Amino acid sequence: MTHLKTFAVVTATVISLPAYAMAKNAQEADVNKDGVLSITEVQTAYPDVTEDQFLTLDLNGDGLLEDVEVKAAQEAGLMADG
Ligand SMILES: [Ca+2]
Ligand SMILES: [Ca+2]
Known part of the structure; x- marks a missing residue:
């Protein structure tokens, strides 16, 4: 059960961070506005990745x-960025 506890801590840490922390260009890369970037969104905005x-x-x-x-x-x- 140790890894479950670790997962809960990591999840809580991620959730507690403000959504607006994502940089402006990264927000623009978020085509479907779900707050996260899929590989398609990343490679559309940053083809070098x-x-x-x-x-x-x-x-x-x-x-x-x-x-x-x-x-x-x-x-x-x-x-x-930029
Ligand atoms: Ca997205
Ligand atoms: Ca992730």
Whole structure:
């Protein structure tokens, strides 16, 4: 049950972050406005991001990039604004 507890903590951390933390360009990349970026949305806005990179950026492995993951990507220089 240890990993379930860890998952709950990670989930709570993600949910507690404000939705507006996602950078402006990343919000524009969110075509369907569900607050997360699919690989299609990422590659449409940032064609240089490969599938391998996307999988690396998807820290919680849910197949979508939420704002914290987008921020990490931008800090790594993969989805730079502007
Ligand atoms: Ca989306
Ligand atoms: Ca994710």
